[in-house]
Amino acid sequence: MLLGVDTLSVSIGGAMPLEGIRFDIRKGEIVGIVGESGSGKSLTALAITGLLPLIGGRVSAGSISFEGTDLTKLSPRERRAYNGRRIGFITQNPMTALDPLQRIGEQVDVVSRLHLGLPPHAARARTVELFRQMRIAAPEAIAEAYPHQLSGGMKQRVVIAMALAGEPDLIVADEPTTALDVTVQAQIIHLLAEEVRNRHIALMMITHDMSIVAQLCDRVAVLYAGRVAEVSDVRALFAHPAHPYTRALIDCIPRPDMARGALTGIPGAVPAVADYPSGCRFHPRCPRATDLCRTQVPALVTDGRDSHACHHSLRDTHG
Amino acid sequence: MIDRSLSVLKVALGSFKGRVAAAWLLVVIVAAVFAPLLTPYAYDLQTLSQAFQPPSASHWLGTDEFGRDLMTRLMYGARTSLSVSVVAIGLSVSLGLVFGAIAGYFGGRVDRAITVVVDLTWSFPEILLALILVAIIGPGVTGTLLAIGVAYLAQFTRLARGQIMSLRSETFVEAARSLGASDSFILAHHLIPNTLAPVLVTAMLATGDAIILEATLGFFGLGAQPPTPSWGGMMSSGTAQLFRAPGIILFPGLAVALTVIAINIFGDALVAAMDVRSRERKA
Numbered sequence: 001m002l003l004g005v006d007t008l009s010v011s012i013g014g015a016m017p018l019e020g021i022r023f024d025i026r027k028g029e030i031v032g033i034v035g036e037s038g039s040g041k042s043l044t045a046l047a048i049t050g051l052l053p054l055i056g057g058r059v060s061a062g063s064i065s066f067e068g069t070d071l072t073k074l075s076p077r078e079r080r081a082y083n084g085r086r087i088g089f090i091t092q093n094p095m096t097a098l099d100p101l102q103r104i105g106e107q108v109d110v111v112s113r114l115h116l117g118l119p120p121h122a123a124r125a126r127t128v129e130l131f132r133q134m135r136i137a138a139p140e141a142i143a144e145a146y147p148h149q150l151s152g153g154m155k156q157r158v159v160i161a162m163a164l165a166g167e168p169d170l171i172v173a174d175e176p177t178t179a180l181d182v183t184v185q186a187q188i189i190h191l192l193a194e195e196v197r198n199r200h201i202a203l204m205m206i207t208h209d210m211s212i213v214a215q216l217c218d219r220v221a222v223l224y225a226g227r228v229a230e231v232s233d234v235r236a237l238f239a240h241p242a243h244p245y246t247r248a249l250i251d252c253i254p255r256p257d258m259a260r261g262a263l264t265g266i267p268g269a270v271p272a273v274a275d276y277p278s279g280c281r282f283h284p285r286c287p288r289a290t291d292l293c294r295t296q297v298p299a300l301v302t303d304g305r306d307s308h309a310c311h312h313s314l315r316d317t318h319g
Numbered sequence: 320m321i322d323r324s325l326s327v328l329k330v331a332l333g334s335f336k337g338r339v340a341a342a343w344l345l346v347v348i349v350a351a352v353f354a355p356l357l358t359p360y361a362y363d364l365q366t367l368s369q370a371f372q373p374p375s376a377s378h379w380l381g382t383d384e385f386g387r388d389l390m391t392r393l394m395y396g397a398r399t400s401l402s403v404s405v406v407a408i409g410l411s412v413s414l415g416l417v418f419g420a421i422a423g424y425f426g427g428r429v430d431r432a433i434t435v436v437v438d439l440t441w442s443f444p445e446i447l448l449a450l451i452l453v454a455i456i457g458p459g460v461t462g463t464l465l466a467i468g469v470a471y472l473a474q475f476t477r478l479a480r481g482q483i484m485s486l487r488s489e490t491f492v493e494a495a496r497s498l499g500a501s502d503s504f505i506l507a508h509h510l511i512p513n514t515l516a517p518v519l520v521t522a523m524l525a526t527g528d529a530i531i532l533e534a535t536l537g538f539f540g541l542g543a544q545p546p547t548p549s550w551g552g553m554m555s556s557g558t559a560q561l562f563r564a565p566g567i568i569l570f571p572g573l574a575v576a577l578t579v580i581a582i583n584i585f586g587d588a589l590v591a592a593m594d595v596r597s598r599e600r601k602a
Contacts, residue, residue: 049497084499096490
């Protein structure tokens with residue numbers, strides 16, 4: 001096991017927007033983290049990359065173990081040694097992820113120099129090679145360009161190259177393509193998956209696009225309102241979702257054979273942290289909700305690596 | 320860095336206004352630096368028989384009440400004015416960057432301590448602050464320099480602090496941190512360089528203000544002490560001769576005004592040229 005997140009809770013001020021998160025990632029695995037906006041996907045990413053202090057949050061319970069080391073127990077300095085070198089991070093918005101005043105190449109070079117100890121010349125050669133792998137045309141010229149001269153898709157390729165530069169074992173990608181044109185989204189996401197597979201790097205990909213999950217991921221963790229709804233193998237998840245929320249998300253994927261008007265979405269919205277309902281947090285929107293759901297928090301039932309938290313699991317009915 | 324500065328300069332000199340302003344500044348700087356070589360007289364040479372001469376071939380701008388050549392004194396005065404204001408602003412910029420960066424980046428108690436002190440000095444007008452400081456340190460070049468430096472410190476600390484605070488939450492800082500960059504690396508490689516453009520522009524404009532402040536202190540007799548000429552000091556001695564020889568007060572006054580205007584125009588041109596985006600678009 002490369003990364004093990006165990007009953008992780010995150011608090012910001014008095015609120016606890018993330019509670020009891022549990023899932024793991026094996027070496028070379030692509031794990032999708034899905035859920036609507038506000039379900040805690042990005043917070044999970046920030047917790048794993050150690051960036052919670054930036055938004056004033058902290059891990060209040062649980063552990064994040066990386067190859068057996070609990071990252072939450074490390075000093076900031078020890079923690080930093082993991083960033084870039086063992087864990088790469090791809091931010092949500094490539095438009096602002098690069099320093100506007102520095103040439104692209106310098107910003108990527110510095111990662112190899114810092115983490116792999118390469119001399120400047122070798123670092124640049126490596127940067128150009130990474131750009132080539134990211135299918136950036138004229139990589140030498142791009143290395144000399146400034147960020148504003150690049151398109152969004154191009155910038156995201158650079159950002160991915162930066163994350164790859166430190167030869168990490170895990171890359172955390174926080175909705176790496178949401179800020180991009182639909183046409184380049186698929187390109188970039190497949191490129192990322194391909195590079196990660198070639199290098200046997202594990203990828204934790206945050207997305208709300210279930211079709212991307214179906215195409216690229218090995219495993220999926222579904223989050224809802226700061227808790228785990230379901231963690232499962234991707235095939236099992238799509239074939240037999242356990243949680244009604246997972247079912248609802250799958251039903252939100254448009255299919256060509258759908259009747260006009262059949263695509264409904266999930267009524268309602270994810271509640272804000274202050275308005276989390278009692279019991280199962282999904283109950284106000286759940287078609288299967290009963291009184292039990294309104295009062296009792298469903299336990300996270302674990303079966304091997306899979307788990308789900310629902311009083312009326314769909315899988316029980318499948319039997 | 321050097322070719323970057325050169326190309327900024329090239330764009331800044333692209334406009335007519337920018338060129339005229341730069342030309343005047345160049346004249347003043349050359350006059351200041353090479354004053355001993357360019358002037359036929361000593362700045363303190365008194366020839367009482369030649370007092371109150373109007374402008375002529377031997378005295379281009381005439382002479383003052385002691386028969387000293389005004390042109391010579393004006394050029395030596397440029398030395399005092401320019402060096403005092405430039406060094407003073409350099410002092411406030413570098414200290415302001417350090418204090419502002421620390422306050423803005425680390426926040427918390429350090430930030431509050433620095434902000435309180437800075438806001439306190441900010442609440443005084445610069446001239447009042449400078450007067451108080453000169454009174455404490457004592458009149459003269461060093462006193463004026465330190466006084467002006469401290470008077471503008473608040474402005475640069477606040478500017479740097481604000482810039483750093485807003486940059487700190489930028490995605491590229493988050494990205495750098497996620498890739499393992501340390502606080503000092505982020506400050507030195509990302510935050511300070513991104514703060515530099517607005518700080519340098521403000522510094523340029525503040526230098527103009529500092530020249531006026533230096534002249535004001537000189538006018539009150541608190542600046543460079545006689546016989547060392549300064550533009551403010553010359554104007555001060557000229558007040559007594561306002562009707563007899565208006566040139567004594569007029570020429571240094573003009574020098575101050577033109578230099579400050581030139582600095583402002585050239586500063587504006589630099590602002591436009593320094594923006595990486597606009598430069599690339601024009602290139």
